Amino acid sequence: xxxxxxxxxxxxxxxxxxxxxxxxxxxxxxxxxxxxxxxxxxxxxxxxxxxxxxxxxxxxxxxxxxxxxxxxxxxxxxxxxxxxxxxxxxxxxxxxxxxxxxxxxxxxxxxxxxxxxxxxxxxxxxxxxxxxxxxxxxxxxxxxxxxxxxxxxxxxxxxxxxxxxxxxxxxxxxxxxxxxxxxxxxxxxxxxxxxxxxxxxxxxxxxxxxxxxxxxxxxxxxxxxxxxxxxxxxxxxxxxxxxxxxxxxxxxxxxxxxxxxxxxxxxxxxxxxxxxxxxxxxxxxxxxxxxxxxxxxxxxxxxxxxxxxxxxxxxxxxxxxxxx
Amino acid sequence: xxxxxxxxxxxxxxxxxxxxxxxxxxxxxxxxxxxxxxxxxxxxxxxxxxxxxxxxxxxxxxxxxxxxxxxxxxxxxxxxxxxxxxxxxxxxxxxxxxxxxxxxxxxxxxxxxxxxxxxxxxxxxxxxxxxxxxxxxxxxxxxxxxxxxxxxxxxxxxxxxxxxxxxxxxxxxxxxxxxxxxxxxxxxxxxxxxxxxxxxxxxxxxxxxxxxxxxxxxxxxxxxxxxxxxxxxxxxxxxxxxxxxxxxxxxxxxxxxxxxxxxxxxxxxxxxxxxxxxxxxxxxxxxxxxxxxxxxxxxxxxxxxxxxxxxxxxxxxxxxxxxxxxxxxxxxxxxxxx
Ligand SMILES: Cc1ncc(C[n+]2csc(CCOP(=O)(O)OP(=O)(O)O)c2C)c(N)n1
Numbered sequence: 235x236x237x238x239x240x241x242x243x244x245x246x247x248x249x250x251x252x253x254x255x256x257x258x259x260x261x262x263x264x265x266x267x268x269x270x271x272x273x274x275x276x277x278x279x280x281x282x283x284x285x286x287x288x289x290x291x292x293x294x295x296x297x298x299x300x301x302x303x304x305x306x307x308x309x310x311x312x313x314x315x316x317x318x319x320x321x322x323x324x325x326x327x328x329x330x331x332x333x334x335x336x337x338x339x340x341x342x343x344x345x346x347x348x349x350x351x352x353x354x355x356x357x358x359x360x361x362x363x364x365x366x367x368x369x370x371x372x373x374x375x376x377x378x379x380x381x382x383x384x385x386x387x388x389x390x391x392x393x394x395x396x397x398x399x400x401x402x403x404x405x406x407x408x409x410x411x412x413x414x415x416x417x418x419x420x421x422x423x424x425x426x427x428x429x430x431x432x433x434x435x436x437x438x439x440x441x442x443x444x445x446x447x448x449x450x451x452x453x454x455x456x457x458x459x460x461x462x463x464x465x466x467x468x469x470x471x472x473x474x475x476x477x478x479x480x481x482x483x484x485x486x487x488x489x490x491x492x493x494x495x496x497x498x499x500x501x502x503x504x505x506x507x508x509x510x511x512x513x514x515x516x517x518x519x520x521x522x523x524x525x526x527x528x529x530x531x532x533x534x535x536x537x538x539x540x541x542x543x544x545x546x547x548x549x550x551x552x553x554x555x556x557x558x
Numbered sequence: 559x560x561x562x563x564x565x566x567x568x569x570x571x572x573x574x575x576x577x578x579x580x581x582x583x584x585x586x587x588x589x590x591x592x593x594x595x596x597x598x599x600x601x602x603x604x605x606x607x608x609x610x611x612x613x614x615x616x617x618x619x620x621x622x623x624x625x626x627x628x629x630x631x632x633x634x635x636x637x638x639x640x641x642x643x644x645x646x647x648x649x650x651x652x653x654x655x656x657x658x659x660x661x662x663x664x665x666x667x668x669x670x671x672x673x674x675x676x677x678x679x680x681x682x683x684x685x686x687x688x689x690x691x692x693x694x695x696x697x698x699x700x701x702x703x704x705x706x707x708x709x710x711x712x713x714x715x716x717x718x719x720x721x722x723x724x725x726x727x728x729x730x731x732x733x734x735x736x737x738x739x740x741x742x743x744x745x746x747x748x749x750x751x752x753x754x755x756x757x758x759x760x761x762x763x764x765x766x767x768x769x770x771x772x773x774x775x776x777x778x779x780x781x782x783x784x785x786x787x788x789x790x791x792x793x794x795x796x797x798x799x800x801x802x803x804x805x806x807x808x809x810x811x812x813x814x815x816x817x818x819x820x821x822x823x824x825x826x827x828x829x830x831x832x833x834x835x836x837x838x839x840x841x842x843x844x845x846x847x848x849x850x851x852x853x854x855x856x857x858x859x860x861x862x863x864x865x866x867x868x869x870x871x872x873x874x875x876x877x878x879x880x881x882x883x884x885x886x887x888x889x890x891x892x893x894x895x896x
Pocket of ligand 1: 317707
């Protein structure tokens with residue numbers, strides 16, 4: 235089996251689902267002949283034709299709304315956002331229409347909204363965001379944040395088959411940087427099941443997306459100091475695998491919550507509340523957060539580096555936990 | 559037909575168009591050398607639009623340039639080396655490294671920054687125009703955007719808003735035939751942006767966007783109308799993007815013949831010809847402009863490369879207004895009256 239990059243894995247996942255199911259189609263800006271800004275859909279127009287790889291005008295509200303309508307009629311649209319940052323321009327359709335339709339009147343909306351998120355590529359304040367939290371906070375939406383190539387494929391397939399709207403945030407830094415061999419058989423990674431990216435017994439780092447690699451890098455360094463770090467890759471923020479989070483904390487009794495998103499109102503706060511409520515008696519030390527600080531993502535390299543959580547920040551937090 | 563233009567205006571227009579072209583060439587070179595990172599956009603072949611219009615602004619007027627309107631920044635007085643420092647992510651750029659490429663503004667120079675979300679600037683530009691109306695100032699806003707932006711709901715809402723309030727604004731669309739890889743024919747089912755805009759209730763004109771004097775003339779009329787309190791005008795400046803969408807894009811999706819055809823309509827070469835034929839400028843005077851532009855661009859790059867990178871200690875400054883006594887090291891210039 236050849237290895238696939240994270241980007242190729244997503245393409246293959248979508249490709250296979252489109253082969254399996256004629257109801258699945260993709261729409262977005264410049265995805266046809268151009269193959270998308272990151273070339274994720276390269277070759278797809280040639281294979282599936284313009285009926286199923288649909289180039290749209292520059293109008294996110296219009297094509298997101300259209301996808302919602304098509305989904306209600308039983309199609310399975312995948313919407314590509316050229317950059318996840320621009321999801322703000324279709325906020326109303328997602329939050330007021332898609333998220334509430336099933337609850338209000340039983341209209342399920344099986345659609346996937348996907349696109350590149352995250353920083354580390356000098357994209358500046360408008361091409362580096364981690365826009366997950368407004369959607370995590372909107373009941374009715376699922377939020378997927380894959381960190382490995384296999385997961386990216388298995389999760390996009392699960393997202394496409396899911397009966398509800400799924401936001402699928404791909405980390406653009408991982409697109410071409412990571413590679414993995416795919417399982418031979420048709421597989422999906424179910425939504426809402428976390429993964430132990432590294433087993434350990436002393437400290438848990440609970441994280442998602444590209445920060446999984448920062449956690450693993452820190453874990454390697456800490457192993458040399460005799461600290462055995464467990465890394466939990468959440469894979470999905472909604473539905474959340476709370477059992478995996480609590481299980482790891484009950485095992486290690488020390489926890490670092492790590493995310494690339496900014497701190498206040500970030501996902502770590504939600505995790506901390508659940509841990510405090512359900513695993514309080516197991517904690518040997520306060521819950522630690524390692525996150526980006528509360529400011530926009532800056533462009534210039536030294537600023538962006540200071541903004542993004544680094545392995546050294548995780549190492550420092552782990553040492554503090556140990557010393558507590 | 560020979561157009562008439564004074565030597566003073568002619569040489570200023572030529573200077574700014576050439577400056578924009580040369581500065582973008584140097585910025586592209588810095589990008590290819592890996593010194594500039596991220597997205598880099600050029601207005602190559604579209605220089606007549608921002609130069610021909612922004613040159614008409616009075617000190618109190620405001621420009622809202624798009625990513626293809628570098629001449630507007632220059633005309634409003636943003637220093638070239640500061641622009642290059644911005645592209646390089648250095649501390650002396652107008653965002654002190656917080657943003658890059660054409661994502662920059664300067665209230666001091668009456669330049670309002672656009673954001674990446676296409677068309678989001680248009681409602682904001684209306685607000686600037688509204689402030690002029692509110693304060694009974696006779697100033698005008700020039701608001702620039704591309705053809706693709708006109709598909710967004712925000713753009714349509716803003717057109718209606720501007721019309722209803724009769725705002726003192728000129729909407730300047732650079733119809734460069736493509737939005738990234740999407741040709742206008744896939745963007746809209748009507749032939750022209752003016753067809754889209756004319757339902758909102760203000761005059762819309764198609765202009766040869768590669769003829770700087772035509773842009774100048776049309777903008778002059780639209781600005782006069784706005785100053786008289788008669789409301790907005792839309793100018794659809796027809797042109798062509800003589801580059802990829804951004805520096806990484808080879809634009810293989812654009813038929814070669816189109817590039818060749820539009821290369822013959824180069825706004826700079828065309829204007830030079832007009833100036834020479836009407837004896838407004840001599841060959842020697844044009845060469846002087848070339849030399850001046852080259853030297854100034856060279857100096858801008860040299861000085862910008864000396865600018866330091868921002869100090870990571872500045873990361874959290876100015877997320878909100880600085881309430882501490884000490885002057886923030888990144889205090890940005892304020893517009894008069896604020
Ligand atoms: C709301 C939004 N969606 C998508 C993008 C990605 N994008 C950046 S520029 C661009 C094309 C813009 O075309 P146009 O408005 O015609 O301006 P031009 O670049 O041709 O000057 C696209 C799709 C964006 N910036 N904003």
